[in-house]
Amino acid sequence: MELLQTIRSAIQRVRGEPAVECRHLDQIRDVTPSSTGCQQCLELGDTWVHLRMCMTDGQVGCCDSSKNKHASRHAHEHAPEHQLVRSLEPGEDWLWCYADETLMPAPDQKA
Ligand SMILES: [Zn+2]
Ligand SMILES: [Zn+2]
Numbered sequence: 001m002e003l004l005q006t007i008r009s010a011i012q013r014v015r016g017e018p019a020v021e022c023r024h025l026d027q028i029r030d031v032t033p034s035s036t037g038c039q040q041c042l043e044l045g046d047t048w049v050h051l052r053m054c055m056t057d058g059q060v061g062c063c064d065s066s067k068n069k070h071a072s073r074h075a076h077e078h079a080p081e082h083q084l085v086r087s088l089e090p091g092e093d094w095l096w097c098y099a100d101e102t103l104m105p106a107p108d109q110k111a
């Protein structure tokens, strides 16, 4: 009984902590979107839901709500590099790390 409570409070402690710290921030380059839509979907004549941009080479891919999931496919193909994407949706300023599955605020964009 006591052991169970110890485990429970340990789990609560872990859950209460902020998200995992991303170790991939050095993959961020000064990139600009390489296209206005998902490159691969455009080639396929397909559609997407939201757009993500790779922070390493500026490749534009579609999100995991899109059927082709090109952004995560790009990250998997280039793993362990190219793990960070940022949202290209208007008003969304966040980065997502595929390796750590962590969301974080995007750095200020250089003018
Ligand atoms: Zn990371
Ligand atoms: Zn796509």
Ligand SMILES: [Zn+2]
Pocket (backbone or CB within 6 Å): 054, 055, 056, 057, 058, 059, 074, 078, 082
């Ligand atoms: Zn990339």
